[in-house]
Amino acid sequence: MILDSKIPSGPLEKKWDKHIMDGKLVNPANKRKYEVIVVGTGLAGASAASSLAELGYTVKAFTFHDSPRRAHSISAQGGINASKNYQNDGDSVYRLFYDTVKGGDFRSREANVYRLAQVSSNIIDQCTALGVPFAREYGGLLANRSFGGAQVSRTFYARGQTGQQLLLGAYSGLSRQIGLGNVQSFPNNEMLELVVIDGHARGIITRNVITGAIERHSAHSVVLATGGYGNVFYLSTNALNCNVTAAWRAHRKGAVFANPCYTQIHPTCIPVSGDYQSKLTLMSESLRNDGRIWAPLKQGDKRPPNQIPEDERDYYLERKYPSFGNLAPRDISSRAAKEACDDGRGVGETGLGVYLDFKDAIARLGEDTIRERYGNLFDIYHEITGESAYQQPMRIYPAVHYTMGGLWVDYNLMSSIPGCFVLGEANYSDHGANRLGASALMQGLADGYFVLPYTLPHYLADVPRDPAPPTDHLEFVKAEEDVVERTNKLLDNNGKQTVKSFHKRLGKIMWDKCGMARNKAGLEEAIKQIPELREEFHADVRVPGTVKDLNQSLEIAGRVADFFELGELMCRDALAREESCGGHFREEYQSEEGEATRNDAEYAHVSAWEWKGKDQPPEHHKEPLEYESVKLATRSYK
Amino acid sequence: MNIFHVLFKSSIGKKVIMALTGIILFGFVIGHLTGNLQIFSHPDKINAYAHFLESLGPALWAIRLFLLAVVVLHIWFAAQLTLENRRARPVGYDKQITLRATLGSRYMRYSGVVVLAFIVYHILHFTVRMTHGPEAYPMTILADGAAVRDVHSMMVLGFQNPLLSVFYLISVGLLSWHLNHGLVSMFQSLGLRTRVWTGALEKVVAAICILYFLGNAAIVVGVMSGQVRIQNPQVAGYACRTNCEICGARTAEAITESAETSEDNQS
Amino acid sequence: MKVTLRVWRQKDSQSAGQFEEYDADGLNPNMSFLEMLDVVNETLTEKGDEPIAFAHDCREGICGTCSCMIDGKPHGPESGVTTCQTYMRSFKDGDVITVEPFRGSAFPVQRDLITDRDAFEKIMQAGGFITARAGSCQDANALPIAKDVADLAMDAASCVGCGACVAACKNSSAMLFVSAKAGQLNLLPQGQPEKDSRVLNMVAAMDEAGFGNCTNQYECSAACPKLISEEFISKLNRDYLVASVKGLFESKAL
Incomplete structure (x- = not known):
C-alpha cells in the first residue's frame, strides 16, 4: 500500500488555495442526490454535518449520545487558538503554523498544519456569528489570553468552558439543519461496523442503544468524527463513553491507523483516590502560572505537606529547568512527576501524586487575588477531594488526556478507504507527536467547517449519481451478520468476570508499559500480555442482559473488546518508534539530562499500520514527512 | 401566530392572562377595601357611597359583568394550567423536596378556592341579600333625605356574627397570602421582574399584603370591640342612644322623623 | 461507610x-x-x-x-x-x-434511571440557533458586544441541558431551559434578526412537547447545576409578549 498524502505542489502558503481551485465540484442541483453519513456529533462531526447540509447534500448524523450536544468536545476548558493577531503582538498564520509544528515535535505534515493555521481565523468569525459568548474586553472586542506556553495571546475562550460553548454553537447549526429536514438525526445510535462496497465506504451498521435494534444505513460517503481513544488506559480525562470502536472497525476494513503511540499526558490532574475511581479530572494548566510543584526530598515521607520544612522539599521542575521552571511543557512536567513518584517520593494515599503549592503565591499576592484567578478551580478541587488548596497544597498527577494518533488521512482528510473521511481527534493529521493547548478545538472545527466541505465534493464528483447502494447488498448483510455474531458471542459467553475488571487490567498494562515512559522490554511484555488478556476476556467475560434492551454492559463490552486490539497496536507502534518525541518517550532514547532525543534521520515519518487479520501482525507502512519550510530543531526548555 | 392563539393557547399567554386578570382583581380588592374603610367615619359616608354605586345602574352592571368575566378568566385559566401541569407529570416522584418555592406559592389554588367560596358567600350576603332575613338589610335616610340601603348597619350586623368574622378573617388572610405570591408573580409573567429590583419588589408587595390584611382586619376589630356600632335606631341592636359628637344632628328622633317624612313622601 | x-x-x-x-x-x-x-x-x-x-x-x-x-x-x-x-x-x-x-x-x-430528553432537541431544532452559514461571516470583531451583555449571555449559555429544571419543577415546566437557550441568543446582537421568531417557535415546540407551565416558584433555578437565574424566564416572557404584540402591528413583506 502506498500512502499518498496528496499534498498539493507549490509554495506552502499557496497550497490550500491551489488545492481548492484544482478540486472538482458537484453541481448544486446534484448535491441533494448524494447522501453522506456523519458519525459523531462533536465539534468536527456537528460542524461537518451542518456545513454539508447547508451546501445541499443529504446528511445523516449519528451519535450514541441522547443528544449531539453531549459529545466530549464539551469538556475542553482552556480555549481555541486562532491567528487573528487581535492583540497586535506579532502573531501571524505562519507563527501559529510554526508553533504548532514545533509543539508537535516535528512529526506532523507541514501542509496540513499550515492550512489549519490559515482557516483558524474563519473559525472565530463563524463561531462568533453563531452566538458563542466568547470573553470580551470592556470595549466590546474579543479578549485573548496566552495559553500553553505560547508567547503570543491568541487563545479565545468562554469562561472555563470553551469546548462546551463551541460545541453548542456547532450543535445549534446542526439542530437548525435537522429542523429544516436537511439532516436526518440518529441519536442513541452507535456505529458498530463500516460497510465497504467495491473498495469504497458506502454505509454503516448501527445499534440503537435504547431499543437494541441493529440497523443498516447506506450512503455515498462515510465521515467518521468519533473522537479519541484515551480510554484504552481505563483511567483518563476522557468521558466514560469515549471509545475507538468506530475508528477501529474502519481500521479492520482497511483504513490504516497512524501513529497510535502518540499519547498526550496532562500533568495537572487530580490524582487517583482509590480503586473505585472511574475518571480523572483535569485541572487547568493555568494553575502552574502561580503554583510551585514539589515532592518531598526524602523517600516515603508521609508527613502532612505543611510540616515538611522548606529544605526538605524538592522543587524539581525549578531545579531541572531553571528558565521555564513550573511552566515546562506538558510532556516534560508529566515525566518529571512520574520520576519523583517512581523514586518513592510520591505523596497522597497512593503515593502517586506531587504537590502544587500556592503558599508562596498567597503570601505574595494575597488569598483574594488567588481566589480571583483560580477560585473556580480551587472549588472543583475541593468538590472532588474535600481539601482546600488555600490551606494545603493541591495534589496532582499526570493523566492521559488526548491521543494524537488516529486513522491515517490524506490532505483531503480521506482515509485509505476511498469515501471514508476522518475528522477531528479521530484522525491523526495535525498535531504530530504532541498537541499544543487550545489546538484540539481549532482542528475539530477546521476539519468540519472549512476543510471537508471543500474536499468531499472532489471525491463525490466522481461517484455516480445513482442512489446510495441498497441495504440488502451482500456487504451490508455480511456486516450486519458480523455485528450480530460479535454481540451474541459476548452475551452468550456466561463467564465470571465483569467487563470493567478486564478494562481495568488492560488499562494498567497500558499505563505501566505504554504510558508516560516506555521501553523495549516493557513494550514487548505488553505485546505478549495483551493478547493473553484478550483471550481471557473472550473466554470469561460476563455480559448480562440481552441485545434487545438498553444494555450498557453490552455497549462497554464491545468497546473494550476493540480496545484490546488497539492497545496491542499502540505497543507495537511504540516499540517500532525507536526515538523519543513529544508524547512518545522511550527511556532508551534520552539525553544525559533525561531529555527526549529525536531521531530525525530515521523516524521523520508517519507510522501507519494496516490490519492484516485477527491472528496476523499488522503491516507497517511509513509516510515520510518532508519539511520544505521549517528547519527541524531540538526543543529546549532549560 | 395570531395574538389570540398566543394569549389563550400558549403556556406563556395563559400566564399573561393570569397576571393581567390578577392585576385587575388586585385593583378591585384595594378599591373595595378603601370603600369599606369608610365604615370608620359617619354612616352616611359609606351609605352614600354604596348608594352612589347602586345608582350607576347600567354602568354598575357593566362593571359587575366585567369583574365577573375577569374572575371567570382568572379561575378558568388557573384550572386549565393546573390540569395541564398535572398532565405534565402523571407519575409523581416517590420523594421530592421543596428547594425554594414559598409556602404561599405552593398553596395558591387552595387559597384561591377559599377566597372564591368567600366571594360567593359575600355576594349572596350583600349583593343578592339572600343569606339572612329582611331584618339584616335595613334602610336608612341620608342627610339629604334620600332613602338608601343602610350598608353601615349591614356590615356591623354581619361582623357581629363571630362565625362570619372568623370566616372573613381567614379569607382575607388567605387572599393577602395569595396576593403576596401573585403580585410578584405578575411582574415575572409579564417579563418585568429583574434581579435589580426583585428584592425591593418583594418587600413592597409583602408590605402591601400586610397592610391589606390589617385594613380588613381593622373593620372586624372595630365592630367586635364596639368601636363601630349600629347607629340606625330601626335596627335591632341600635347602639347610639346618646347624641354624641359623631352622630351630630342625627339623633334617633331626627332619623325617625326623616324616615316618616320620606314614607309620607312616598305614599 | x-x-x-x-x-x-x-x-x-x-x-x-x-x-x-x-x-x-x-x-x-x-x-x-x-x-x-x-x-x-x-x-x-x-x-x-x-x-x-x-x-x-x-x-x-x-x-x-x-x-x-x-x-x-x-x-x-x-x-x-x-x-x-x-x-x-x-x-x-x-x-x-x-x-x-x-x-x-x-x-x-x-x-431504570434513564430518561428520554429528546423533547429538548425538538425545542432546539425549532429555534435554538442563529442562522450563520459557514464561510459567510464577517470578522468577529466587526460587531463589538459590551462585556456585561456578553457575560450575561454566557450565564445563560452555561446551561448543560440536563433537564434538572424540568425534573425539579412540580409542573415539569421547561421554561428555564428554553429561557436560557433563547436568552443567550436574544441578548446578543447576532441573534436580533431571528429574535421574535426564535421565541415564538421555541415556546410553541415546548408547549407541544407536553411540558407543564411555569408557576414562578423557581425550583428550577435552585436545582440547576449551573444555578441559572430565573431572571431569564422573565426575559423569555417579555420577549415572547413583545414578539406577539409586534406581530400585530408590523408590516410584512409580500
Whole structure:
C-alpha cells in the first residue's frame, strides 16, 4: 500500500488555495442526490454535518449520545487558538503554523498544519456569528489570553468552558439543519461496523442503544468524527463513553491507523483516590502560572505537606529547568512527576501524586487575588477531594488526556478507504507527536467547517449519481451478520468476570508499559500480555442482559473488546518508534539530562499500520514527512 | 401566530392572562377595601357611597359583568394550567423536596378556592341579600333625605356574627397570602421582574399584603370591640342612644322623623 | 461507610417499574455518587443480576448526561452540581437514599434511571440557533458586544441541558431551559434578526412537547447545576409578549 498524502505542489502558503481551485465540484442541483453519513456529533462531526447540509447534500448524523450536544468536545476548558493577531503582538498564520509544528515535535505534515493555521481565523468569525459568548474586553472586542506556553495571546475562550460553548454553537447549526429536514438525526445510535462496497465506504451498521435494534444505513460517503481513544488506559480525562470502536472497525476494513503511540499526558490532574475511581479530572494548566510543584526530598515521607520544612522539599521542575521552571511543557512536567513518584517520593494515599503549592503565591499576592484567578478551580478541587488548596497544597498527577494518533488521512482528510473521511481527534493529521493547548478545538472545527466541505465534493464528483447502494447488498448483510455474531458471542459467553475488571487490567498494562515512559522490554511484555488478556476476556467475560434492551454492559463490552486490539497496536507502534518525541518517550532514547532525543534521520515519518487479520501482525507502512519550510530543531526548555 | 392563539393557547399567554386578570382583581380588592374603610367615619359616608354605586345602574352592571368575566378568566385559566401541569407529570416522584418555592406559592389554588367560596358567600350576603332575613338589610335616610340601603348597619350586623368574622378573617388572610405570591408573580409573567429590583419588589408587595390584611382586619376589630356600632335606631341592636359628637344632628328622633317624612313622601 | 439504596427499576418505557433495595457497603466518602453506583453494578453483575442503568458520560459536570432524583432533589443534596459531581461525603453512614429517574410526560423513562430528553432537541431544532452559514461571516470583531451583555449571555449559555429544571419543577415546566437557550441568543446582537421568531417557535415546540407551565416558584433555578437565574424566564416572557404584540402591528413583506 502506498500512502499518498496528496499534498498539493507549490509554495506552502499557496497550497490550500491551489488545492481548492484544482478540486472538482458537484453541481448544486446534484448535491441533494448524494447522501453522506456523519458519525459523531462533536465539534468536527456537528460542524461537518451542518456545513454539508447547508451546501445541499443529504446528511445523516449519528451519535450514541441522547443528544449531539453531549459529545466530549464539551469538556475542553482552556480555549481555541486562532491567528487573528487581535492583540497586535506579532502573531501571524505562519507563527501559529510554526508553533504548532514545533509543539508537535516535528512529526506532523507541514501542509496540513499550515492550512489549519490559515482557516483558524474563519473559525472565530463563524463561531462568533453563531452566538458563542466568547470573553470580551470592556470595549466590546474579543479578549485573548496566552495559553500553553505560547508567547503570543491568541487563545479565545468562554469562561472555563470553551469546548462546551463551541460545541453548542456547532450543535445549534446542526439542530437548525435537522429542523429544516436537511439532516436526518440518529441519536442513541452507535456505529458498530463500516460497510465497504467495491473498495469504497458506502454505509454503516448501527445499534440503537435504547431499543437494541441493529440497523443498516447506506450512503455515498462515510465521515467518521468519533473522537479519541484515551480510554484504552481505563483511567483518563476522557468521558466514560469515549471509545475507538468506530475508528477501529474502519481500521479492520482497511483504513490504516497512524501513529497510535502518540499519547498526550496532562500533568495537572487530580490524582487517583482509590480503586473505585472511574475518571480523572483535569485541572487547568493555568494553575502552574502561580503554583510551585514539589515532592518531598526524602523517600516515603508521609508527613502532612505543611510540616515538611522548606529544605526538605524538592522543587524539581525549578531545579531541572531553571528558565521555564513550573511552566515546562506538558510532556516534560508529566515525566518529571512520574520520576519523583517512581523514586518513592510520591505523596497522597497512593503515593502517586506531587504537590502544587500556592503558599508562596498567597503570601505574595494575597488569598483574594488567588481566589480571583483560580477560585473556580480551587472549588472543583475541593468538590472532588474535600481539601482546600488555600490551606494545603493541591495534589496532582499526570493523566492521559488526548491521543494524537488516529486513522491515517490524506490532505483531503480521506482515509485509505476511498469515501471514508476522518475528522477531528479521530484522525491523526495535525498535531504530530504532541498537541499544543487550545489546538484540539481549532482542528475539530477546521476539519468540519472549512476543510471537508471543500474536499468531499472532489471525491463525490466522481461517484455516480445513482442512489446510495441498497441495504440488502451482500456487504451490508455480511456486516450486519458480523455485528450480530460479535454481540451474541459476548452475551452468550456466561463467564465470571465483569467487563470493567478486564478494562481495568488492560488499562494498567497500558499505563505501566505504554504510558508516560516506555521501553523495549516493557513494550514487548505488553505485546505478549495483551493478547493473553484478550483471550481471557473472550473466554470469561460476563455480559448480562440481552441485545434487545438498553444494555450498557453490552455497549462497554464491545468497546473494550476493540480496545484490546488497539492497545496491542499502540505497543507495537511504540516499540517500532525507536526515538523519543513529544508524547512518545522511550527511556532508551534520552539525553544525559533525561531529555527526549529525536531521531530525525530515521523516524521523520508517519507510522501507519494496516490490519492484516485477527491472528496476523499488522503491516507497517511509513509516510515520510518532508519539511520544505521549517528547519527541524531540538526543543529546549532549560 | 395570531395574538389570540398566543394569549389563550400558549403556556406563556395563559400566564399573561393570569397576571393581567390578577392585576385587575388586585385593583378591585384595594378599591373595595378603601370603600369599606369608610365604615370608620359617619354612616352616611359609606351609605352614600354604596348608594352612589347602586345608582350607576347600567354602568354598575357593566362593571359587575366585567369583574365577573375577569374572575371567570382568572379561575378558568388557573384550572386549565393546573390540569395541564398535572398532565405534565402523571407519575409523581416517590420523594421530592421543596428547594425554594414559598409556602404561599405552593398553596395558591387552595387559597384561591377559599377566597372564591368567600366571594360567593359575600355576594349572596350583600349583593343578592339572600343569606339572612329582611331584618339584616335595613334602610336608612341620608342627610339629604334620600332613602338608601343602610350598608353601615349591614356590615356591623354581619361582623357581629363571630362565625362570619372568623370566616372573613381567614379569607382575607388567605387572599393577602395569595396576593403576596401573585403580585410578584405578575411582574415575572409579564417579563418585568429583574434581579435589580426583585428584592425591593418583594418587600413592597409583602408590605402591601400586610397592610391589606390589617385594613380588613381593622373593620372586624372595630365592630367586635364596639368601636363601630349600629347607629340606625330601626335596627335591632341600635347602639347610639346618646347624641354624641359623631352622630351630630342625627339623633334617633331626627332619623325617625326623616324616615316618616320620606314614607309620607312616598305614599 | 454503608448506605442503602432504594432504586427505581424499570425494564423499558412500556413496562411498569418498582423500587428495589440494594446495600452498598465498604464505600469511601471520596467516591462520587456514580462511582458508588458503579460498585453496586459490579456486584450485581457478578451475582448474575442486571446492573442499574443510569445515564452518565463526562463525569466532570459539563456534558449534562447524568440525571437522577436523589432523595427528592435532582442531582443530589448539594447545590450547583451535577450527579457526577456529587460525592458520598454528602451522605451519612447508614443513610437510606432514594434514587429515581427524572419524570414527566415529555420526559418518559427509558430504563431504570434513564430518561428520554429528546423533547429538548425538538425545542432546539425549532429555534435554538442563529442562522450563520459557514464561510459567510464577517470578522468577529466587526460587531463589538459590551462585556456585561456578553457575560450575561454566557450565564445563560452555561446551561448543560440536563433537564434538572424540568425534573425539579412540580409542573415539569421547561421554561428555564428554553429561557436560557433563547436568552443567550436574544441578548446578543447576532441573534436580533431571528429574535421574535426564535421565541415564538421555541415556546410553541415546548408547549407541544407536553411540558407543564411555569408557576414562578423557581425550583428550577435552585436545582440547576449551573444555578441559572430565573431572571431569564422573565426575559423569555417579555420577549415572547413583545414578539406577539409586534406581530400585530408590523408590516410584512409580500
